[in-house]
Amino acid sequence: MGKTLAEKILSEKSGSDARAGDIVIAKVDLVFIQDTTGPLTVRLFRSGGFKGLANPLRTVLFIDHAVPSPSLGLSNDHRLLREFAGETGASMSDIGEGVCHQLVGESMARPGDVVVGSDSHTVTAGGLGAFATGMGSSDVAVAMALGKTWFRVPESLKVTATGSFTKGVYAKDFILHLIGLIGADGATYKALEFGGDAVAAMSMSPRLTIANMAIEAGAKVGLFPSDRTTGDYLAAQGRGEDYRPIAPDPDADYEKTIKIDLKLLEPTVSRPHTVDNTALARDLKGTKIQQVFIGTCTNGRLDDLEIAAGILKGKQSNPGTRLIVGPASRQVMLEAMKAGYIQTLVAAGATILPPGCGPCLGLHQGILGDGEACLSTSNRNFQGRMGNPDAFVYLGSPATAAATALSGEITDPREVMPG
Amino acid sequence: MKGKAFKFGDSISTDHIIPGRFAHLRSNLPELAKHVLEDADPTFVTRVKAGDFIVAGNNFGLGSSREHAPLVIKMAGVSAILAKSVARIFFRNAINLGLPVLIFDTDGIGDGDELEIDLGAGTIKDLTSGRQFTSGRIPEVMLRILDEGGLIPYIQKYGDFKL
Numbered sequence: 001m002g003k004t005l006a007e008k009i010l011s012e013k014s015g016s017d018a019r020a021g022d023i024v025i026a027k028v029d030l031v032f033i034q035d036t037t038g039p040l041t042v043r044l045f046r047s048g049g050f051k052g053l054a055n056p057l058r059t060v061l062f063i064d065h066a067v068p069s070p071s072l073g074l075s076n077d078h079r080l081l082r083e084f085a086g087e088t089g090a091s092m093s094d095i096g097e098g099v100c101h102q103l104v105g106e107s108m109a110r111p112g113d114v115v116v117g118s119d120s121h122t123v124t125a126g127g128l129g130a131f132a133t134g135m136g137s138s139d140v141a142v143a144m145a146l147g148k149t150w151f152r153v154p155e156s157l158k159v160t161a162t163g164s165f166t167k168g169v170y171a172k173d174f175i176l177h178l179i180g181l182i183g184a185d186g187a188t189y190k191a192l193e194f195g196g197d198a199v200a201a202m203s204m205s206p207r208l209t210i211a212n213m214a215i216e217a218g219a220k221v222g223l224f225p226s227d228r229t230t231g232d233y234l235a236a237q238g239r240g241e242d243y244r245p246i247a248p249d250p251d252a253d254y255e256k257t258i259k260i261d262l263k264l265l266e267p268t269v270s271r272p273h274t275v276d277n278t279a280l281a282r283d284l285k286g287t288k289i290q291q292v293f294i295g296t297c298t299n300g301r302l303d304d305l306e307i308a309a310g311i312l313k314g315k316q317s318n319p320g321t322r323l324i325v326g327p328a329s330r331q332v333m334l335e336a337m338k339a340g341y342i343q344t345l346v347a348a349g350a351t352i353l354p355p356g357c358g359p360c361l362g363l364h365q366g367i368l369g370d371g372e373a374c375l376s377t378s379n380r381n382f383q384g385r386m387g388n389p390d391a392f393v394y395l396g397s398p399a400t401a402a403a404t405a406l407s408g409e410i411t412d413p414r415e416v417m418p419g
Numbered sequence: 420m421k422g423k424a425f426k427f428g429d430s431i432s433t434d435h436i437i438p439g440r441f442a443h444l445r446s447n448l449p450e451l452a453k454h455v456l457e458d459a460d461p462t463f464v465t466r467v468k469a470g471d472f473i474v475a476g477n478n479f480g481l482g483s484s485r486e487h488a489p490l491v492i493k494m495a496g497v498s499a500i501l502a503k504s505v506a507r508i509f510f511r512n513a514i515n516l517g518l519p520v521l522i523f524d525t526d527g528i529g530d531g532d533e534l535e536i537d538l539g540a541g542t543i544k545d546l547t548s549g550r551q552f553t554s555g556r557i558p559e560v561m562l563r564i565l566d567e568g569g570l571i572p573y574i575q576k577y578g579d580f581k582l
């Protein structure tokens with residue numbers, strides 16, 4: 001019997017014949033923490049009495065969630081991380097560099113790696129064919145010290161995508177649709193493995209968007225095969241040598257297969273307060289929105305800003321709606337400036353944030369007022385997520401976000417897109 | 420273990436348990452713990468006593484990887500979480516902190532019921548209603564971590580994972 005992608009990678013990294021349901025100890029190739037969960041990791045690492053890092057060059061400390069620091073408590077947490085990097089030789093990614101998952105994709109994760117991060121959206125690197133998963137501070141502290149961790153090898157669900165997106169429909173609509181279909185616990189403890197003609201044709205950014213949200217269905221990982229597209233992406237990032245092809249075996253055993261025809265999808269939105277509470281954007285017309293946020297590890301990449309800029313070019317955002325844009329990384333910001341997208345967005349009324357998480361997790365830079373609603377390109381809309389339990393978060397694609405910013409209410413982007 | 424049941428519904432996320440807006444308190448755990456589950460039940464923290472239980476529905480703890488979520492629950496005095504199902508990262512985090520998680524159909528337990536739990540046997544007795552429940556099995560590796568009081572003490576003792 002052949003192997004799923006998850007079984008393949010965990011077999012290699014555990015030196016065993018790993019099959020769904022087995023418990024294995026796997027080598028960890030890259031481990032990282034960020035500024036909201038990292039300080040507890042550092043404290044647990046210290047209280048555990050660990051001598052040092054198993055692999056300092058592949059241990060990364062990101063300061064991205066609260067940048068620049070909005071408060072004294074967080075400033076001291078940032079200090080702790082910088083000190084820890086100094087003591088242990090871990091790599092530091094400080095303010096202005098961008099969101100951890102974007103940077104892991106741009107310059108760190110390799111196909112076939114096991115990646116462990118103290119952040120649930122670590123799954124993003126599954127877009128590159130890495131077995132990447134989020135863990136808590138204790139697990140990550142131990143992975144930092146020992147260079148390995150234990151896993152229960154997950155059963156895999158296969159998601160086969162065929163056809164191509166129609167105008168105004170994107171990877172975000174696909175993943176929101178999928179989560180609406182299987183539910184927020186539809187893949188709990190499992191691997192989501194994406195395949196099919198449409199996946200083969202998909203560029204890296206949409207793959208990262210989809211893998212990023214695997215956790216919103218409860219999945220341990222969201223895996224894409226590593227193929228020519230992966231190789232081209234890595235080469236463009238100046239690390240062609242990191243490429244190797246990996247694919248599941250054709251006779252791998254999947255718990256079930258879900259088929260999605262992209263051409264049947266329409267712009268989709270998650271309504272408050274759960275990600276699986278999906279609806280079509282056109283059915284939510286009339287829902288007033290006070291803030292639009294375009295950015296995050298889900299949709300803060302160059303193509304996302306390009307789509308938004310395309311819709312907003314030469315226009316003005318609605319006076320009743322604040323438009324906030326946060327590029328996911330320094331590289332994205334530089335490229336978006338070069339391409340003129342940042343200029344277009346600012347001219348249309350956007351406030352630009354530094355690369356980082358921005359208002360995504362509700363600790364600064366755009367906290368919602370009582371009763372206000374935000375249409376965000378991020379990945380989570382739980383009650384209280386954007387800083388106020390009495391506010392409402394809707395999730396959508398950058399196109400839906402830009403169209404909504406223009407009209408001040410949830411808008412199907414096809415209404416405002418030319419031809 | 421004996422204590423009172425505090426009932427919660429489905430899909431209690433880590434943002435309910437300890438929202439991001441308190442991130443500035445994450446290095447001040449006693450202060451942080453004062454806000455546990457505030458957005459789901461603002462009175463919970465004032466009513467819960469050492470030894471009590473959280474009794475939840477489906478997908479408890481979904482969302483973020485923040486280990487602060489089970490940590491503040493433990494600091495509030497909760498001695499075990501009982502739920503129909505639990506999100507993956509939260510499950511592992513709770514065990515890693517030595518906080519037991521028992522999975523079974525919790526519908527039969529009422530808010531405020533007195534419960535008696537035998538962890539070894541996996542049985543839950545509802546002293547108020549007289550009903551008895553049995554929880555699903557926790558994987559062996561997690562049981563051993565739980566036995567040592569959490570992952571860090573486990574690794575301190577064995578120096579490595581012992582499967």
Ligand code: SF4
Nearest residue numbers: 099296297357360361
């Ligand atoms: S952008 Fe949002 S979801 Fe992504 S890592 Fe930052 S806080 Fe988490």
